[in-house]
Amino acid sequence: MTKMDYLKLLVDEIHSTTVATIGSDGHPQTRIIDMMYYDEEGVYFLTAKGKAFYDQLMEQQYVAISATKDKIAVSLRGKIKNIGKKNLDIMFEKNPYMKKIYPGDTKDAIEVFRLYEAQGEYGKIQCQKACHSKTYDAKDLFRKMDKARRDCLIPSELVPKCPVCGGNMAMNLRCDNYFVEDEAWHEAADRYAGFLEQHKDKKVVLLELGVGFNTPIIIRFPFEKMVRENSSYSLIRLNMDEAVVPESFGERAIGIGGDMAKAITDIRGLVL
Numbered sequence: 001m002t003k004m005d006y007l008k009l010l011v012d013e014i015h016s017t018t019v020a021t022i023g024s025d026g027h028p029q030t031r032i033i034d035m036m037y038y039d040e041e042g043v044y045f046l047t048a049k050g051k052a053f054y055d056q057l058m059e060q061q062y063v064a065i066s067a068t069k070d071k072i073a074v075s076l077r078g079k080i081k082n083i084g085k086k087n088l089d090i091m092f093e094k095n096p097y098m099k100k101i102y103p104g105d106t107k108d109a110i111e112v113f114r115l116y117e118a119q120g121e122y123g124k125i126q127c128q129k130a131c132h133s134k135t136y137d138a139k140d141l142f143r144k145m146d147k148a149r150r151d152c153l154i155p156s157e158l159v160p161k162c163p164v165c166g167g168n169m170a171m172n173l174r175c176d177n178y179f180v181e182d183e184a185w186h187e188a189a190d191r192y193a194g195f196l197e198q199h200k201d202k203k204v205v206l207l208e209l210g211v212g213f214n215t216p217i218i219i220r221f222p223f224e225k226m227v228r229e230n231s232s233y234s235l236i237r238l239n240m241d242e243a244v245v246p247e248s249f250g251e252r253a254i255g256i257g258g259d260m261a262k263a264i265t266d267i268r269g270l271v272l
Helices: 003-014 052-060 088-094 104-109 139-148 183-198 220-229 247-252 260-271
Strands: 016-022 028-034 037-039 042-048 062-069 072-082 110-116 121-127 169-172 204-209 233-239 253-257
Touching: 003 016, 003 037, 003 042, 003 062, 003 072, 016 052, 028 042, 028 052, 037 088, 042 052, 042 088, 052 062, 052 072, 088 110, 104 110, 121 139, 204 220, 220 233, 220 247, 233 247, 233 260, 247 253
Parallel strands: 204 233, 233 253
Antiparallel strands: 016 028, 016 062, 037 042, 042 110, 062 072, 072 110, 121 169
16 A cells, blocks of 8 residues: 555545644644545644644644554554645535534634654554564555555454464554564664764764654754764754754854755755
8 A cells, every 4th residue: 555545545445543742731632633634745644723733733833643443553653744725625625514514614723733753663563562572574465455455444354463462463553652662673783782882982973864753753953962972073964943052052063954856966966
């Protein structure tokens, strides 16, 4: 299944999802939100100004989503962006029941949010409860699912089960406490640690490409910590919307905002 197939599944088949944010008291809050439209840029939902949910979205800019229907389950965590009234008319057209919820001028209070940058490896699956530390390449299985699906449903015999505990399988996504760090993950982590140890007293430029605040403890914050603790380290951060770097780094750090492809092309033109 392609990315668009998954988005179609979420919007057209599941539709109603549980969306989690953090309340003003610091505790998680959930509510049922309909996913109303999708395109190449992400999936869209809406809410009205004045609601606590709206304020939380504007302040936090991240959500976690889960949904189930029949034998289908989806769990995502990603970044959200307020896009104002864009796509609002088409969302009302595709979801006519919204005209009863927001009749007449009450529609003017609504604004649209886009969910994007969902994170993870979509070619691998794992035990949903991480009963063992192994991931499985599921690309061939997904191709079989794609050929066999009818109306976004697949035969029950193609639904994968954990070979150890017999429970459900899930995508290998860092979206909860059950993310599996398999043998290949640890081997890569060891190579990375070895590189850092080998170059700890040398001049190192950390090139950070498109890392935001979805899971900043994986790359963004460690890079800042290394620059802070090593005077010979420098940081170049390229990011569409979040290229800010700590002022305390001075000339050892630069943030480059905007389109990354254009920025890299411009840099190549300056140095070549």
